[in-house]
Amino acid sequence: MTPGKPLAGDPLIAVRDLSIAFAGTRAVDGISFTVKAGEVTALVGESGSGKTVTGLSIAGLAPPEARITGRVTLAGADILGRTPRQRRLAGHPAVSMVFQDPQAALNPVLTIGEQIVEAVRADGRTGARAAAARALELLDLVRIPEPGRRFSEYPHRLSGGMRQRVVIALALAASPVALVADEPTTALDVTIQAQILQLLIRLKDELGMALLLITHDLGVVAEAADRVLLMRDGRLLEDRGVRDFFDGPRHPYGRALLAARPGRRTRGGPRPRLADTSVPFVISGEGGGAC
Numbered sequence: 001m002t003p004g005k006p007l008a009g010d011p012l013i014a015v016r017d018l019s020i021a022f023a024g025t026r027a028v029d030g031i032s033f034t035v036k037a038g039e040v041t042a043l044v045g046e047s048g049s050g051k052t053v054t055g056l057s058i059a060g061l062a063p064p065e066a067r068i069t070g071r072v073t074l075a076g077a078d079i080l081g082r083t084p085r086q087r088r089l090a091g092h093p094a095v096s097m098v099f100q101d102p103q104a105a106l107n108p109v110l111t112i113g114e115q116i117v118e119a120v121r122a123d124g125r126t127g128a129r130a131a132a133a134r135a136l137e138l139l140d141l142v143r144i145p146e147p148g149r150r151f152s153e154y155p156h157r158l159s160g161g162m163r164q165r166v167v168i169a170l171a172l173a174a175s176p177v178a179l180v181a182d183e184p185t186t187a188l189d190v191t192i193q194a195q196i197l198q199l200l201i202r203l204k205d206e207l208g209m210a211l212l213l214i215t216h217d218l219g220v221v222a223e224a225a226d227r228v229l230l231m232r233d234g235r236l237l238e239d240r241g242v243r244d245f246f247d248g249p250r251h252p253y254g255r256a257l258l259a260a261r262p263g264r265r266t267r268g269g270p271r272p273r274l275a276d277t278s279v280p281f282v283i284s285g286e287g288g289g290a291c
Contacts, residue, residue, distance in 0.1 A: 012037040012178055012210040013058060013095070018070035018080075020053050020062070020234075027053050029234040030070070035178065040204065040211045042225035042242070047216065050234040055180040055214045059097040060084045075177060084174070088123060093178075096171035098200075100183040102163035105170075106155040112139070112166050113151035119173035138169040142199060161192040168199065178210040179203075185220060197224045218261055222246065230254050 013035035020028040028050040035041045045051040056062045058072055060083050072080040077092045087094065099105040107115055116135035120126055126134070132151075139147035142165040155163055164184060171179060181200060185193035201224060204211045213224060221228055221242065228245040230238035230253070237251040249255050 010037050011035070012075055013212070014071075014073045015054075015058070016071040016073075018054065018057065018072065019068070020050070020057060021067045022063075022065060027066075027234050028057075031231070031234075031236040033229055033236060033239055035210045035212050036227075037177075037210050038204070038208060039226040040201065040213055040224050041227045041229060042221045043212060043214045043229045043231065044218070044221055045216065045231035048233075049231040051214050051231050052182055054231075055097065055182055055212060058178075058212065059095045059180045060087060061097060085122075088174075094174040094176040095178045095180060096174050096176040098164075098168055098171050098179060098181040098184045100186050102160065102167045102187075103155065105167050106163060108155055111152050111154055112158070116166070116169055116173060119170050122174070134173070135169075138172055139166070141172065141203070142166070142169045144169070160188055161196065164188065164196055165199065168196075168203070172203070172207075176209060178212065180212045180214065182214045183216070184213075186217075193220075194223065200224070218257065230257075 011034040015034070016032050017030050018028055018032070019026060019030050031050075031054070033041075043051045043054065053062060053066065057066070057068055057080065060079065060081075062068060068081060070080065071078065074095060075093055077090075079087055079092055079095070082090070082092075084094065106112075110118075113132065113135055116138055117128070117131045120131040120134045120138075121128070136147050136151060139150060144150050144162060144165055150158070150162075155166070158166065168184075179200070184200065185196050188196060197220065200211060200213070203209065213220065215221060225242045228238060228240050228242050229236060230245075230249070230251065232253055238245060238249055238254050240249070245254065246258065249258060
């Protein structure tokens, strides 16, 4: 039986003592946290911190060679180690993933419409005509202009921002209760980056989803997040409200990150603006990037 839809503020995703190893090397080391319905939780860390493989595990997309232990529940259902298809067959609600590079995420030889229709029909119950109608609805939902015309176009005809909107539409095809967005704005300029963040937040509110936002960019955190999970070397160092985090991280690593960013704000002031804080992790000679 499918669990009921959680109310805003209720824990939707619960991660308990999650560890992930590859060929004996531990990438994630016993982390625990929750993601609440209706909130944006930012999973923050430098390249190699373990944030992306954590998100992949929650979405059921971890590489097959990953050795995963611990527990992940979604609306009370144990989902760890199950693929998206296995979750559908078990009647579990969906977690969808929005990937970093929309050009790599989209099939260049299929039209936008064909790809979304295929995603909608993955449930095995939706006919071709209904799937096409749903695909047009999804394109409109993510604010693609002229969705009827875009439906028949190929990915290369769209801008980077529009391709990312299509990737978000694909993620919504499964009617997920949670989105895992992995560096969804990295390849975009600041103006389009802000538009995509606003879109994700609007969709989260309209559809009642939880959003786990994976990023290395403190500007994205300041702009979008309600809570901050700070990771380094596979360990969880901070789990704080976003205002508390920017006012004063408890861990020295968090304090070093904030000290290194431009446009530092004073305690109790407004959130920093995206343009003032967009800075990758550069601590002890390590550069930012997706992991």
